[in-house]
Amino acid sequence: MDAVKPLNYAPKPPAARRIWRWVYILIFVAATIIVAIQWGSELWRRAESSYWEQKCLQFMQPPSHVVFEMNRGNVLHSEVCVPQIHFEGIDNGRTVISDGTIFLHEMRRPNGVRCLMSLTFSPMFPTAQIGFRIQYLEWNVSPLPQMSNWDYLTVATDRGSPLAHWKFFAGQPDANNPSHFTFDYELDGLRHTCDAWLDNDGKLIVSQRP
Numbered sequence: 283m284d285a286v287k288p289l290n291y292a293p294k295p296p297a298a299r300r301i302w303r304w305v306y307i308l309i310f311v312a313a314t315i316i317v318a319i320q321w322g323s324e325l326w327r328r329a330e331s332s333y334w335e336q337k338c339l340q341f342m343q344p345p346s347h348v349v350f351e352m353n354r355g356n357v358l359h360s361e362v363c364v365p366q367i368h369f370e371g372i373d374n375g376r377t378v379i380s381d382g383t384i385f386l387h388e389m390r391r392p393n394g395v396r397c398l399m400s401l402t403f404s405p406m407f408p409t410a411q412i413g414f415r416i417q418y419l420e421w422n423v424s425p426l427p428q429m430s431n432w433d434y435l436t437v438a439t440d441r442g443s444p445l446a447h448w449k450f451f452a453g454q455p456d457a458n459n460p461s462h463f464t465f466d467y468e469l470d471g472l473r474h475t476c477d478a479w480l481d482n483d484g485k486l487i488v489s490q491r492p
Contacts, residue, residue, distance in 0.1 A: 335427050337365035338365045341387055345454050348361075349383055350381060351448065360382055366400055384452065385399065389460055389463070391482050393482045395422070397420050401478065401486070403416055403450050404416060413439050418478075420432065433486070447470050448467065448468070451466040461479060462479050465478070
């Protein structure tokens with residue numbers, strides 16, 4: 283015997299009720315689209331900025347890695363740091379072309395404040411003082427990345443000339459002191475080491491070892 287199919291005798295909801303139900307659905311969908319358009323791009327920007335910020339905080343290269351080389355005024359090698367380019371472009375709305383990123387890593391001020399620090403080589407050879415120029419940038423990393431300090435520093439050398447052969451190597455963080463890192467440069471075949479210290483005001487102090 284075939285199963286008896288139940289008959290649905292319930293009356294259909296009134297037309298007005300069905301119309302208002304669809305109106306509520308359309309209002310909800312429209313509101314969702316408006317919120318997505320208004321806030322979605324900002325949330326995406328923050329997520330992307332956070333991603334590249336982490337890449338910068340963890341960025342490392344071996345101490346033998348050459349980031350910039352110049353011989354007698356001719357640039358032989360100039361390295362663009364991809365994580366920093368993306369992070370700066372997102373954070374500041376602009377793209378930054380680097381002459382040679384010597385150091386890019388997380389640091390801590392002596393008082394424990396976390397920051398992202400970058401040190402970039404910039405060619406500059408004053409006539410009265412033979413040396414090289416570097417630029418440092420510091421970002422606070424919490425709650426949102428924000429540039430807090432920047433400046434140019436000149437490190438004097440006791441030999442060489444504006445037409446000398448320069449090499450700059452990747453800086454190395456100090457595993458025992460997060461407010462300190464070192465980097466090497468080579469001038470006419472002689473290698474030198476510099477120390478960089480971050481103070482509680484976010485200023486970077488660089489000195490060359492004897």
